[in-house]
Amino acid sequence: MSELKYWIAFNRVRRVGRARVAMLEAHFGSLSEAWGASSAQLQQAGLDRRTAATAARSRSRIDPDAEMERVQQAGVTALTWHDDGYPPRLKEIYDKPPVLYVKGEILPEDERSLAVVGTRRPTAYGREVARQVTSDLAQNGLTIVSGLAKGVDGIVHRAALEAGARTIAVMGSGLDVMYPREHGELASQIAENGAVVTEFPLGTRPDSQNFPRRNRIISGMSLGTLVAEAPESSGALLTARHALEQDREVFCIPGSILAPNSRGGNRLIRDSAAKLVTCADDIIEELNLTTIEYQIELAAFFPEDEAQAAVLKYVTFDPIHIDEIIRNSSLASSTVSGALTMMELRGLIRQVGGMNYVRLRESSQEYQTAQGEHG
Template sequence: MLMDDLDELRAWLIALRTPGLGPGGLRERLDAVGGDIRVALAQLRRHAAPLGELAQAWLARPDEVQLAADLAWLAEPGHRLLRSTEADFPPQLENIPQPPAVLFVVGDASLLLYPQVAIVGARGASAAGLAHARAFALALADAGFAITSGMADGIDGAAHTAALDAGARTLAVVGTGADRVYPRKHHALARRIAAHGVLVSEFPPGTPARPDHFPRRNRIISGLALGTLVIEAGLRSGSLITARLAAEQGREVFALPGSIHNPLARGCHRLIRDGARLVETATEIVETLTPAARMLGGELAARLDAVGGETLGPAQAEGGADLACAHSGEWGDSEYRRLLAELGHAPTTLDELVQRTGQSAAALSAMLLMLELEARVEPLPGNRYQRLPDD
């Protein structure tokens, strides 16, 4: 790592661990200085008094042992600090209240750019509820959606496991540091997600589980997803918080009905009375969310184009198949044709496509998403892709 990069990363970590600042305060200061974290940190140090004595003490003399541990964790393979100032920070999080300033990531960060469905529900789910979670996760993954949840016991774990067993994409947003596992019984699941999906947290390494962290975690689950499906929830379930946040963020909320005699169906029934979509099949969710998935591709394209440095290519009117992307400012057909040519008909990893095309992983992920929606490309286990035969 270059010294300049190390200094910038250190500045981020100091700011993130400043007591009383929070993601909102950090983003406000970043916005004021054009996103330069070192300038923001310098101003923060000059005006730390309103944050209190703990913040002043930390900013004057940060704990070097703690910072060294953070940097060592980030230096491990597959670990990353994904910053809101980076081009591949998920655009769907920019439009939620109190968006995170960073995400600590373990695994494949490009999965954050895929259209996602959150599946949440009771920790003490019934056998039928767990079966529903597995069935919906499989069907939604087969339709091209990534499965997002919170790695909790019950419905969350069943949805993650079903996606992993099918070789599909899954994302776990946790309420601890990304180096911690909660509940402890999910150590094996966490390792599988880190190896074949992605673990995400806005909390620095070492952060333990605390009750107030999980509602904060839930806003990221619902914010990343285009829609949230609730499967079994009591009237006091944390899943209802996720559903409420999803509705406030302008996302779709789906609820699975159940028996009037099942207390774990009461939360879902309340959601339906309050306006959630009653669903019985995954097809209903896919039909509802496909237009939003196309819009997500457009938002990502606009974000990459706005930051410069990501060459998306001008629109071309050359011959060949019209890919009919549903967003304005789309990449030219020639860019898609080149990607399809480089992809060929053999399974190819995203890393191989980066090397072949010279495009960034973020740009390619967005293009592959649009090609999936047009049934031109099929995702495969291991973050691989295969071109489908032309009709």
Template structure:
């Protein structure tokens, strides 16, 4: 069944014109990949999916082949099967519940190693690829201490701080999650092949990209949102100005995650980004206790989400969902409203609010901006 699930996920991702936003709406609506695969494609148009995409799905479902002849699903499948990769899809019970609450969760996750690690309380540890010796030491010591406190260390398998955090977690006997910006069969950078093997043995490698995906520049910000989305908080050990690490920190703040950083000297170039984060409200860290105290309540939140699991809507609940959509639109009105305000005023669960907003955005009823969601004109 694992291989068949992989095949179905690859075929869906290969559908011409099918965007991640469409897949998110479909997977949430039907409650996961298997239910989506068995669905009547003629009902997709009611969810805002173009008829051409739905018809392409039907052809692909019956033939078992990708509609796009440039995609060799059998070759991709062989690569994934050789690495014993599992596929998690949005809406499934096995999908990380904390990641599912972000605005743009990946529709599919390819996981090599122990996928249950994605359900554990995680601390993201990120920083400069050109780290100083002091930065590397801080990353190692704080990561090892976090493992001893029961946290899993999550990072991006990059040079510098990322690698130091992964290795320290493994050396301390803990688990680590490496989020990749490539297909799961391609380790980047190549010099981290051995480290990646260790992570896959003592944790897991995870990516949203199908096999064959190269390390393109635009993939790294997408990877970073998964790093922060999986985690309860993000520890920025060392960061210059400007840097990709600060993009990760900004994404974490948008997702409602806690951001922690170290108080570097003003004369340390590699710490200028950390000082900027402190100025903007990040929590200063000198010991692990500074992190654990802030994350205590979030650990409880993650546990509750894991116990609740996904809540796909049954057919008989569609009328209620239509009412919930109208409620959100009325709350947005003519202004711009943040997600947390919509949750507070609607008294709807956060995952449901995000799911409904995704549907409305796909239908061009609302638009996401810096301050939240704005309702678009129906004219």
């Protein structure tokens, strides 16, 4: 905690981003040591004269303790790239943010996530395909990542919430500066069922240059990026470009060749920059999300008892009602209910509404059985 306040403080210093934070930490051993350094010492660490002078002067107007208190009072969690809670996939990208501010909670199951982006002015077709495909992805246990903007972003966040799934919104402002204003209630719902995140300090206005920057975080947190509908000028194409640079998959739902709103997405497909998809299953299959290889990554983290193992046999990647599980397993309703609750807490399954459950990943016991059968 004592070190975190200096990360938050440096995050308010102009011209000190990923590369310079890494430089300072490598030279001084910690950002707390770097905070007390003179301009000359900062230059010795590798900062240019202008940035070193700016950083040194910042100490007179930035109080690390006050910044830490401000974050805490706002109900925000600040994560550095050294923290366990920092999204692992985001750590992999070149330009990862030194500090990520979070309202809500980022969970291990959010590793199974897909970015869905598109135009702020979708057509009726764009709205429907974005909603339908996102809903199907969410019901298959994927966390939906988007940018909380008007149009497609808002549609896909709501589709995920309506499916009972997790969703993550990446903002282009401070978490205390809602943009657009009409998405305030939506942001609150997302924080309760996922997370609202940003790299920008509290109080940061939604300036236009912030949104292209935040797009790399949308793609960086995700296994891949789906472009639902986008004209040639859409910022969604920037997110797709970031995904390609990050060696992540890019998918696109095709649109009419006569529709201006489909030209950007269609061009991605034409240029082989995106894979054409028409449904959620195309994406799930392309990402191999149902294969045993993917499940191995997280299986060891979820031990299970006898009741959970018995119940899990009847929960697949297709929704099944609790009453059917009780009938099939011949277990007491209280036993089944308790096992489902524990497995949902552990991230093995998810309730998708109406007491229906779907599986998110294989169990460690099943993996061991599969290994024995194929060994």
